[in-house]
Amino acid sequence: MEHTVSVIIPARNEGETIGNIVARIRSLHPDFEIIVINDGSTDKTAEAAHAAGAEVYSHPYNMGNGAAVKSGIRIGTGEIFVFMDGDGQHDPEDIARLLEFFPDYDMVVGERGMGGQASFERAVGNKVYNWLASYVTKFHVKDLTSGFRAVKSEIAKSYIYLLPNTYSYPTTMTLGVLRDGKSVRYMPIETNKRTSGKSRIRIVHDGVRFFMIITKICTLYSPMRVFLPVSFGLFVLGFLHYIHSFITAGRFTNMSALLFTTSIVIFMMGLVSEQICQMRFERRSSDRRMRKFEPNQ
Structure with a gap:
């Protein structure tokens, strides 16, 4: 890659996995900037990430996944930002596959299959949100909530004021990029099962919030x-x-x-x-x- 890349990983209580993830990224891409946002962890997340070679920025308390991503966007210096989870679901080897589509595309998103969803209920809910987002943007949205993506840094920074502090930042970023007429590509990926902790997304509570975010972005960009x-x-x-x-x-x-x-x-x-x-x-x-x-x- 001719472009400089910043890998941004929000993490909370991922001490068991974050060190291995950072080490694998460092071995595959030694020149990449790796930023781990420690979102108020109560375990050794920050220490493990730092020991593996990442730049660590810590929130004094849990501010939310989206807030951690926004901190990473502010800190990152690369021309392309790669976002991925710190729980071991995303394969660092797929980063190179995402970057193959730059600079032709403005954002590339890792598309999960039905088997890559956390549960059947989540898979069905995501299908509904994908359809609604496709209606809003007039673009076939294949995976609205995927947290594994690469985007040009100037674009990510332009949407920072829209991103929420919660888990729904991928939804907001996807809708904003598409409604702004930017180019998006989906790339199929295989996801691993979580190797630590449990998902903190609540189907009903967060599902309603995702719906409200889609409606808000729709009224903001195409009333x-x-x-x-x-x-x-x-x-x-x-x-x-x-x-x-x-x-x-x-x-x-x-x-x-x-x-x-x-x-x-x-x-x-x-x-x-x-x-x-x-x-x-x-x-x-x-x-x-x-x-x-x-x-x-």
């Missing part, structure tokens, strides 16, 4: 993809209610009027949101051009 279906649904309900009331009572009811009015209001809110979104993008593009121009003065 009409949310407002229009809701408006259309209410209009159809109003029309069906009107047909029913006209046949049974021969009149136009207040409920039909409320549904029609609400659908129009939501549609107009969507139009206003779409205009605000467009102005925000224009300003953001202008700021980027200015930042590129200023150093040349």
Whole structure:
């Protein structure tokens, strides 16, 4: 690779595995910057990572997986950031496979198969979120929540303000990159079973949060993809209610009027949101051009 690479590994209580992971990465890629974010671990995670040759940055307490990733993004100096878990699920040998697609692609994501999911329920839930994300972005999203990915550093840094402090940072980053018109490629990978600890993702609680994040990013980047279906649904309900009331009572009811009015209001809110979104993008593009121009003065 002609580009410099930073491998960012968020870790909490992964003392049994993190040293071996860092050592394998160091043996495969001795020139890579390896950063381990110790997210308030109560075991020997920091010591094991440092002894294996990683740069270790420690949070004073558990701030969340996403917060650890954001710390890594701020610290990393490479042109390409590689994100992977510290629990032994991701194979360091796959890093080279991710990097083969640069600089042609802006982000490359490791795509897990059904067998690579933590449980059947998680696999089904991810399928639903993949479909919803595909609708939002108009791109076939194959693995929305994969934490094993490589992305150009300037792109990762531009989304740091959007990333949450929780486990859903891959969701936010994927949706943001796709809605910004960046190029994404999925690469099939095989994942290993966790060799330490247990997954801290809760299916119901975190599933609801993933759904809310998808909705938030959708309204942030393409509001009409949310407002229009809701408006259309209410209009159809109003029309069906009107047909029913006209046949049974021969009149136009207040409920039909409320549904029609609400659908129009939501549609107009969507139009206003779409205009605000467009102005925000224009300003953001202008700021980027200015930042590129200023150093040349």
